[in-house]
Amino acid sequence: MYVVLARTPDGIVAHRLDDNGRPADEPELIDEEDLADWADLENDESNPRWVWDDSRKWYPQLLEGGVRIARCVDLRLSHSILRLSTLTAGSRLAMAPKGPWDSNIPLDLAPQPVADPHESLFDFHEAAGIDEPDPVAEFLLQREAIAQSSDPNRLNLLLAAESAGGLVAVEMKHGGLPWDADIHRAMLTSTLGPRPVNGERPAALEALLVEMRAALDGAEINPDSPAELLKALRRAGIPAESTRSWDLREIKHPVIEPLLTYKKLSRLMTANGWHWLDTWVVDGRFRPDYVPGGAATGRWGASGGGALQLPKQIRGAVVADEGWKFVVADASQLEPRILSAMSADRRMAEAGRGDLYEGIVATGAVATRAEAKLALLGAMYGATTGESGRLMPRLAQGFPQAIAMVEAAARAGERGEVVSTQLGRSSPLPSSQWQDIQAAANLDAASEARARSHSRSWGRFTRNFIVQGTAAEWALCWMANLRNALWTLTDGALTDGPHLVFFLHDEVIVHTPAELADDVVAIVRKAAADAGRQIFGALPVDFPVTAVTVDNYGAAK
DNA sequence: TACCCCAGCGCG
DNA sequence: AAAGCGCGCTGGGGTA
Numbered sequence: 170m171y172v173v174l175a176r177t178p179d180g181i182v183a184h185r186l187d188d189n190g191r192p193a194d195e196p197e198l199i200d201e202e203d204l205a206d207w208a209d210l211e212n213d214e215s216n217p218r219w220v221w222d223d224s225r226k227w228y229p230q231l232l233e234g235g236v237r238i239a240r241c242v243d244l245r246l247s248h249s250i251l252r253l254s255t256l257t258a259g260s261r262l263a264m265a266p267k268g269p270w271d272s273n274i275p276l277d278l279a280p281q282p283v284a285d286p287h288e289s290l291f292d293f294h295e296a297a298g299i300d301e302p303d304p305v306a307e308f309l310l311q312r313e314a315i316a317q318s319s320d321p322n323r324l325n326l327l328l329a330a331e332s333a334g335g336l337v338a339v340e341m342k343h344g345g346l347p348w349d350a351d352i353h354r355a356m357l358t359s360t361l362g363p364r365p366v367n368g369e370r371p372a373a374l375e376a377l378l379v380e381m382r383a384a385l386d387g388a389e390i391n392p393d394s395p396a397e398l399l400k401a402l403r404r405a406g407i408p409a410e411s412t413r414s415w416d417l418r419e420i421k422h423p424v425i426e427p428l429l430t431y432k433k434l435s436r437l438m439t440a441n442g443w444h445w446l447d448t449w450v451v452d453g454r455f456r457p458d459y460v461p462g463g464a465a466t467g468r469w470g471a472s473g474g475g476a477l478q479l480p481k482q483i484r485g486a487v488v489a490d491e492g493w494k495f496v497v498a499d500a501s502q503l504e505p506r507i508l509s510a511m512s513a514d515r516r517m518a519e520a521g522r523g524d525l526y527e528g529i530v531a532t533g534a535v536a537t538r539a540e541a542k543l544a545l546l547g548a549m550y551g552a553t554t555g556e557s558g559r560l561m562p563r564l565a566q567g568f569p570q571a572i573a574m575v576e577a578a579a580r581a582g583e584r585g586e587v588v589s590t591q592l593g594r595s596s597p598l599p600s601s602q603w604q605d606i607q608a609a610a611n612l613d614a615a616s617e618a619r620a621r622s623h624s625r626s627w628g629r630f631t632r633n634f635i636v637q638g639t640a641a642e643w644a645l646c647w648m649a650n651l652r653n654a655l656w657t658l659t660d661g662a663l664t665d666g667p668h669l670v671f672f673l674h675d676e677v678i679v680h681t682p683a684e685l686a687d688d689v690v691a692i693v694r695k696a697a698a699d700a701g702r703q704i705f706g707a708l709p710v711d712f713p714v715t716a717v718t719v720d721n722y723g724a725a726k
Numbered sequence: 727t728a729c730c731c732c733a734g735c736g737c738g
Numbered sequence: 739a740a741a742g743c744g745c746g747c748t749g750g751g752g753t754a
């Protein structure tokens with residue numbers, strides 16, 4: 170059973186469809202304020218798969234009302250996959266001109282739970298000259314595209330995982346990441362000094378500035394402006410090429426050490442200092458917007474507060490509630506394992522029985538673990554120079570099947586072709602500018618070099634796309650399985666029991682009552698093993714998970 | 727004032 | 739031990 174929800178000028182309309190997508194009864198009109206209660210009843214009666222345009226527009230108010238959703242079809246997320254996938258290339262959906270399902274309506278125009286819920290959306294559409302999109306029609310169009318595709322099963326798994334991710338994203342924002350502002354502030358004070366007033370430098374930065382001036386015989390220096398900093402260094406006879414820490418580290422001069430420290434502390438203050446804390450941590454929770462499918466590869470993005478770049482430095486401020494714990498889990502060496510699974514390289518799978526890098530050393534392909542790691546990174550990113558590039562051929566010799574797969578993806582991208590992940594998410598086409606550059610390749614030597622460079626660059630993107638994208642699919646399946654299993658542990662609202670509070674590409678955090686932490690760890694591991702089987706079938710590729718139970722995120726290494 | 731781009735750096 | 743992939747954010751500095 171499906172229940173498709175739509176907002177109309179008259180209110181919310183619910184369409185019940187049977188498993189064949191045919192109307193099961195007359196559409197039902199629901200008042201906005203009754204939605205959560207109505208959905209709760211519907212869950213009890215038929216446990217449907219909910220179908221709607223965008224989980225971000227429906228699910229928050231259900232969660233507010235204490236209602237959880239087991240599964241859904243997020244039409245917006247699904248549409249963008251089906252639009253590009255080579256598996257659905259001939260479908261009506263893919264052939265149609267771009268429409269409202271291809272645009273991403275800004276969140277602030279989405280209906281809010283309290284104020285008049287549909288008006289802003291209609292205003293937006295009216296202003297933009299867009300017809301109000303019909304979710305039932307779109308759902309049927311998507312079903313048609315999937316049914317006619319060359320591999321409906323893979324696509325169905327992908328879309329289910331993507332939609333589940335959409336639910337998780339809303340749930341994580343709803344629950345929030347527990348954040349202890351006092352600990353954070355204490356950390357800032359101890360490294361930077363007391364919070365400065367009206368834009369002054371904190372004491373620690375001021376002291377470092379004094380130190381730098383002394384090292385420059387009293388000359389002025391402004392480390393906050395890269396351009397001025399470079400000038401100041403050159404005035405002092407320091408041959409700096411850039412002001413990047415990585416480059417500065419190579420220079421021997423007394424000003425360098427305080428400068429590097431300054432940069433580090435200054436970064437802490439601007440990115441995650443007092444202002445960040447005021448802006449992003451409310452009532453002990455950090456609630457960024459997560460953006461499923463935010464990257465072309467299917468990885469999530471995030472906006473607000475830099476959720477996907479929380480420095481290790483401040484993770485100690487992520488503290489579980491009293492009587493609760495965090496289970497912090499990450500998939501070890503995920504991308505190289507994905508590489509071995511999708512290429513069905515049994516030799517590499519065998520090497521991944523334990524630590525994958527050690528396993529590769531054991532085959533004799535390379536000499537050390539560090540070399541194995543570097544070589545694999547090179548294979549997945551397309552390194553051509555440096556040690557990584559140098560080691561690549563050795564890997565190709567030892568694991569021809571795996572390397573041939575990424576090489577083929579790179580060649581396809583260089584020709585401007587599309588590549589796809591294991592479950593059928595396809596890469597975008599290179600830009601028209603890229604095409605123009607290729608078309609102009611035969612004009613002269615400079616054009617040819619330019620075309621070649623852009624071609625190679627897009628090849629590195631497609632090479633990485635298939636691995637990063639398939640890893641993202643694995644992570645989504647992992648999370649979807651995890652979410653379902655956690656739900657069985659307790660009754661009640663989302664935040665009454667173990668629930669996901671953070672996700673970072675190959676890592677999750679579950680906030681859980683302490684007494685359930687061991688159960689959660691077991692669930693996290695099983696969910697990972699299941700994800701591997703769902704995507705790769707019986708292939709003997711392991712996806713081991715490192716899981717620790719901690720009181721704060723900083724303690725998770 | 728508003729906006730855009732760049733350099734730099736945090737994360738995987 | 740290095741420059742190859744994917745992101746978001748800040749502050750500086752320029753332009754309109």
